Amino acid sequence: MARKLIDLTDERYGRLIVLKEAERKGYTRRWLCKCDCGEERIISQAQLRSGKTTSCGCYNRERSSQANIVDLVGERFGRLVVLEDTHERFQNKVVWLCQCDCGSDPIKVPSTYLTTGDTTSCGCLRRENGSKLQDYNEKNLRTDGVFTPLLKSKLRSDNSTGVKGVAINKKNGKYRAYLRIKGKQYYLKEHFTLEQAEAARRVGEEKLHRPYLEVPDEDN
Template identity: 50%
Template sequence: MRKKIDITGQRFGRLIAVQEVSSKGHHRCYLCTCDCGNTKIVPMDNLRNGKTKSCGCLNREMTSSKNTIDLTGKRFGRLTVLRRSGGHHKTQTKAIWTCQCDCGNVVDVLSTNLTRGETKSCSCWKKDNGYALFQYDRSHLLVDGVFFPLLKSRVRFDNPTGVKGITIDRASGKYRASITIRRKRIYLGRYAKLQDAVRARKIAEDIYHKPYLEG
């Protein structure tokens, strides 16, 4: 009869087999202690063939070592890296760095977000760009309170008539025409025929929109 193999007390990488425990399916398993202090139940075959060498700490250390590039002092957009943060990303495989923004705020940022250019500030960059865009719009695209690019916007995709400013009145089944200027909607009437509603809308555009588009 073939003698049963006993690996109790043997070392496999960072693991020492303490005692055999209940099998998983057809695989014999051992309770092992790791050099880091953790315990782990491992199939005996995985220990003997070198597939499992630790409780998992070895793999975490190897993965973490890929993220040990020192970014201290480097600059990414408005951010200057001060130090590596003590925090951990939920995957525990990505380094987090504490950065100071030019505006004075201090934030923690993932290394990948810095190196890929996805994060360039504490968020003040977006705020400043938004304000700059607002200033540009107010200086170049706003005339007498009218944002004239909206006057040239396309018809809404859900408009059943296919004509801007003309909808169908459900109660009467007629075509309702309107036009908006300075955030105020002006009602132009209901029409039995679409072409009549279109004509009314065109007249209103000449009166209310054309001066701004030609100005």
């Protein structure tokens, strides 16, 4: 008389629920199981019944993650102070509950966002900086579209002459003076010496830049 085969359907083994028997591998009986985390895996009958396999692998990953958790409670990151571990995870990283200095409701932040400096406030810092930038732009943007800080910008790092607004024409070796305003670039002729080109640049600045730089601030 043939021995009745064991049916493991609907049986629970740790985090695993057996859904149905899967295709055998040789003489090994295998079962399709669903883990509490939602993953489905095919696991041998022997591994299930012996207790060697009790999850899809998520349990071991969680234990490993827990072992490597650095406790951030009480640590400060910018305006944020870490209050507690929420026991939530984002991409296998701890999500911490943090309090911002501005007094707003605590927010949840993944550890990587804190330690890399990506998140340093509840969002108030970004709003404040945005407001400051808007005020700065409004203060320095003239009605005809000229942004005065650009007129006062420093020498570019890729400038090869050491003089702002002067470049070398590689074809003939002459020094070319230029300046830009209202999105248009003006060339102030080419000169044999750097001193001549620098002088031409200064004349151009007095003519095209100075009128905007002498406009008094509205607050004064």
